[in-house]
Amino acid sequence: MGFFSFLTQEIAIDLGTANTIIICNDKIVVDEPSIVAIDRRTEKMVAIGEKARQMQGKTHGNLKTIRPLRDGVIADFNAAEQMIRGMIKMINKKPRLFPPSLRMVICIPSGSTEVEMRAVRDSSEHAGGRDVYMIYEPMAAAIGIGIDVEAPEGNMVVDIGGGTTEIAVISLGGIVTNKSIRIAGDDLTSDIQEYMRHQHNIKIGERTAEEIKIHVGSALSELEEPPNDFRVQGPNQMTALPIEVPVSYQEIAHCLEKSISKIEIAILSALEQTPPELYADIVNRGIYLAGGGALLRGLDKRLTDKINIPFHIAEDPLRAVARGTGIALKNVDKFSFLMR
Numbered sequence: 391m392g393f394f395s396f397l398t399q400e401i402a403i404d405l406g407t408a409n410t411i412i413i414c415n416d417k418i419v420v421d422e423p424s425i426v427a428i429d430r431r432t433e434k435m436v437a438i439g440e441k442a443r444q445m446q447g448k449t450h451g452n453l454k455t456i457r458p459l460r461d462g463v464i465a466d467f468n469a470a471e472q473m474i475r476g477m478i479k480m481i482n483k484k485p486r487l488f489p490p491s492l493r494m495v496i497c498i499p500s501g502s503t504e505v506e507m508r509a510v511r512d513s514s515e516h517a518g519g520r521d522v523y524m525i526y527e528p529m530a531a532a533i534g535i536g537i538d539v540e541a542p543e544g545n546m547v548v549d550i551g552g553g554t555t556e557i558a559v560i561s562l563g564g565i566v567t568n569k570s571i572r573i574a575g576d577d578l579t580s581d582i583q584e585y586m587r588h589q590h591n592i593k594i595g596e597r598t599a600e601e602i603k604i605h606v607g608s609a610l611s612e613l614e615e616p617p618n619d620f621r622v623q624g625p626n627q628m629t630a631l632p633i634e635v636p637v638s639y640q641e642i643a644h645c646l647e648k649s650i651s652k653i654e655i656a657i658l659s660a661l662e663q664t665p666p667e668l669y670a671d672i673v674n675r676g677i678y679l680a681g682g683g684a685l686l687r688g689l690d691k692r693l694t695d696k697i698n699i700p701f702h703i704a705e706d707p708l709r710a711v712a713r714g715t716g717i718a719l720k721n722v723d724k725f726s727f728l729m730r
């Protein structure tokens with residue numbers, strides 16, 4: 391450790407559409423929803439992460455909540471910068487004489503354009519990053535799952551996040567085939583919102599729809615261990631009177647069908663483009679599922695039955711990308727060929 395190392399801080403950031411995780415000294419120090427609340431009059435940030443999420447859908451005229459990322463990429467540059475800065479401040483609670491200079495590894499969707507990458511780099515630099523390295527999300531997920539990414543073997547990772555589903559075949563330290571589609575957890579949530587409006591005449595917000603997904607979301611209409619129905623309250627669209635309806639996992643499975651089929655098609659198309667030797671490795675090893683979407687009930691079974699290759703859910707799938715980004719940070723030199 392150099393004499394001036396106390397002036398440098400190393401952090402790994404999984405900047406996600408739904409959640410942002412920061413790792414520092416091998417520990418998860420921030421794990422918050424990617425949301426900020428901004429005062430419209432001053433344009434200053436008044437809340438961040440879980441606090442801002444509590445305000446979502448409940449704000450008055452002077453306050454707005456913003457999710458700075460949409461579909462895996464920065465949609466609101468200012469809000470993203472304020473969010474990254476605010477989350478980094480959460481780590482450094484004690485005041486310091488000199489703010490540390492930051493060396494960071496941050497992950498990006500594999501389908502990012504040069505402009506989208508530039509936005510991530512600029513936001514990170516404006517938030518205090520001096521050395522900013524970027525790594526593709528599926529590569530970070532593979533490292534986080536514990537795959538030897540440098541081996542001459544094919545491994546397929548499907549990372550279903552909030553905004554994007556990233557499908558990649560990795561071998562010899564590179565991404566051989568990749569497919570990034572903008573259908574993921576957020577789309578499943580809005581499918582549920584739409585379904586509740588149409589089917590039950592009940593108006594619900596994004597937070598309630600996500601709760602339904604987590605409580606009774608399913609990729610199969612027959613589950614071995616079915617969850618209990620979930621009771622949803624809200625205003626009747628026609629009368630504005632309060633109503634309460636029980637929602638079953640079967641109806642949610644039905645309403646998610648279209649989006650899940652699109653994910654299936656993308657996986658099949660990535661497999662189609664995979665060279666035969668690597669394809670054989672994947673059939674033998676199975677396919678790894680990461681990201682919050684991997685937690686959807688029955689998804690692994692549905693994909694295994696449909697594609698005829700076993701699907702394995704990564705350990706703690708919501709944090710696989712962050713874990714991998716943390717490992718890449720510790721081995722920046724070893725993994726330099728993986729960084730942008």
Ligand SMILES: Nc1ncnc2c1ncn2[C@@H]1O[C@H](COP(=O)(O)OP(=O)(O)OP(=O)(O)O)[C@@H](O)[C@H]1O
Binds near residue numbers: 574607680
């Ligand atoms: N138990 C669950 N069942 C289904 N979906 C879930 C569950 N838990 C979390 N999710 C969903 O997972 C998504 C968030 O996953 P994750 O944190 O991996 O995404 P992200 O990294 O923020 O997004 P992206 O990688 O697209 O930028 C959200 O849409 C959330 O609703």
